[in-house]
Amino acid sequence: MKTLLPLLCILCASAVNPAFGGEAxxxxxxxxxxxxxADWQLDNMPPTADKYTGDPASMPRIAKAHPTRLDWTFAAYYAGHLALAGLSPRSADYLDTxxxxxxxxxxxxxFRGTRYHADDHAIGQCYLEYALRAHDSAAVGPTQEFFDFLLANPPKNPDALAHDISTKSRQFLEKWSWCDALFMAPPSLARLYEYTGDIRYLDYMNDRWWHTTAxxxxxxxxxxxxxxxxFEKREANGQKVFWGRGNGWVLGGLARILQSMPAAYPDRPRYEQLFRDMCGRFLxxxxxxxxxxxxxxxxxSYPAPETSSTGFAAYAFAWGVNAGLLDRAAYWPATLKAWRGLLSHVTPEGKVGSCQPIGADPRKITEDDTDVYGPGAFLLAGAEIYKALLLEQNPHGILSVQNPTGIHRRWSTVEVSAARLRELTGTDNPADILVFDALTPLLRDTQTWQTDAGPALLFQATIPPNDTRRFILVRKPAGFQGPQPVPLAHARFAPDRHDDYIWENDRVAHRVYGPALVKKEGTDTNGIDVFVKSTPALVMDDFYKRGDYHRDHGKGYDPYAVGQSRGLGxxxxxxxxAGAPWHSPGNYATHRxxxxxxxxxTFELTYPPVTIPAAGAATITFTETRRFTLDAGSHFTRLDSTIAVTPVGASFEIAPxxxxxxxxxxxxxxxxxALADTPDTAAQPAASDENWLADWQPNKGENDATGLAVWFPADTAMKPVEGHWLLPAIPVPADAGTATWSATWYIGATWSKSWHPTLESWRQTVTDFIKTTETPLRLGTEK
Structure with a gap:
């Protein structure tokens, strides 16, 4: 366990200025x-030129300064806004906004006439941060397309010419030729790497960063x-001109790219040293x-305090202390001193004043001056200070999570045992644990999970290929209220639809049929149905309420026909x-x-007994209980089947x-x-291997397709039977002492209109899933 800063240090800092109340x-x-x-700023957003409908000649000056609510000024605010959303009990409201x-x-x-303008890239980092939190891939596409163009068409102008902002050719826009740009574009590229695992985005960012720095x-x-x-200008006192907010932008940009950059990235030490050097000068x-x-x-010459530069400096200091890059004894008191100063320029209503208006160099400031980036910097600083104080006051430890594969693992579930929780925090109760990213102030959503060995803690992490990420597990203080979890997985009994059992996550949805449906329409099968989705939102309850879910109304639909079949898996x-027919039970009988x-x-279903003929006049009776488990971010449901057999020790085969x-x-x-064992060798799945198969099934009349997959971790090969592929058949030999058997397999689904436009992309996801399941994340403890 760790404790961070002695409380005495903070108390001494608070006594310097009465404006810094003890509650802070x-x-x-x-x-x-x-x-x-945040609430004041959301209620007082500046008007933008693109929304102005009056006489252009009468457009307010402030609107002219803000072309769109997506420009760099708003991006800086929303960076802080999302940091708040990662901590606040009102997180759902802030995320929804x-x-x-x-x-x-x-x-x-x-877009202002060129794709290269760094200021236009700034909002991308916010989109990507939101997408990683809310699992919303729709937020990524336009940003990724934008940067893919830059990677395919890098600037070709000579650096000296391209960086010279004084030229009238405007070629400087093709490079990051002003220091503010280092907050705008680089964090977006770093976040895009974190989202995709594609190192090209980070390498492009790295190349441009050091050109600008040189x-x-x-x-x-x-x-x-x-x-x-x-370069040649001087201040009234003869000193070089170094703008406060401009260098604040750089410090903020450094912190934000280091959050996403792998620890083993070759140039990371250069960024860390640059960060330390600049922080030392600011101190x-x-x-x-x-x-x-x-x-x-x-x-x-400019005696008025300036809050936007102070906000970014306080953010950098607090982040550097939390990340272990800055000496706590030197920088934490300075951080609190800056926070105290910032609070003295916040009105009771929440307006951050003394914020220099849009510019490029030092200017005079009044207490009434404000703009959206000032509150953004304030919120970024506040989030890191909040994190530092929470860690300082509560037992905690560091969990390392390693991805030992070359496959990007987005939204992988991390399962932490009670024993490891006790080692890190002193408690083994998962409900008493908070999980921070080590390098961001985001509090991860968590869930208590019951294992055979006792309770465990679940949270999700995105780990790039061959990378290790660190998380801080903190014992929750009494009465703590954290952010509301984003609901990304759901399962329930559905008496409102003839006893179906439905389950879904942010990628796919399924159902199986219950007893009432037999009476309603005669359907009696253990087949698994598939719903396709184009939204991370949970939709099944809404689909069932509306009733019309066999057509796509914008969020997905049920294109899959189960009928007499076993459906998916x-x-x-x-x-x-050999030659014996294949039998299955009908609709499930009970649920848990x-x-x-x-x-x-997760839920369990028990199916009615099935009695089938065996050798001679003998029979075998099977009673199956099947557990279904679906994690957020995955296309694949795990099925754990336990089969009770009579007579005890009978020999049989099972196959999905x-x-x-x-x-x-x-x-x-x-x-x-029963399905006849009559192979049809002409019919083959779209893709298969020894123990998995994937198919790409067109949906009638919708100009789309459903991708399907089954993986049975076993050694025997797929075989076709009547109307189905079985994968694979596991022979269970006679054993006089065994009354129950168990088997585990996985089913997956996707949609061509959302997650996988082609069979090739779906096949890659299937094989990646198999490899990552076979090579789990490696957890470690750091003292």
């Missing part, structure tokens, strides 16, 4: 200030010129009141011996809910089945309890 030293006090600032903006704007990046960074002062126009330049000025080296049984999200949905698209039995409801 508690996480709840910091959060209250953040709520106040941002999602509404993104959907109304179709998740686009602004041009604008002053190695003696450890500060950046705003752009080339300031020496901090004012006695805790704030920085618009001019870093000539504060006497339901098992079939037969007595041992186990877990209902937000990360994992996948119904072929062309089998007439899928269009009939009358039960067909």
């Amino acid at each position: 030293l508690a996480p709840a006090g910091v959060l209250a200030h953040m709520h106040r600032v 941002f999602a509404k903006l993104g959907r109304e704007e179709n998740w686009r990046l602004p 041009y604008l960074y002053d190695k003696d002062e450890h500060l950046y010129y705003r752009d080339s126009r300031y 020496a330049l901090q004012g006695a009141d805790g704030l920085w000025r618009a001019s870093l080296l000539d504060p006497a 339901a098992p079939a049984f037969r007595a041992a011996g 809910p186990i877990a209902d999200g937000p990360i994992r949905a 089945a996948l119904a072929r698209n062309d089998w007439p039995g899928r269009k009939k409801h009358a039960p067909k309890p």
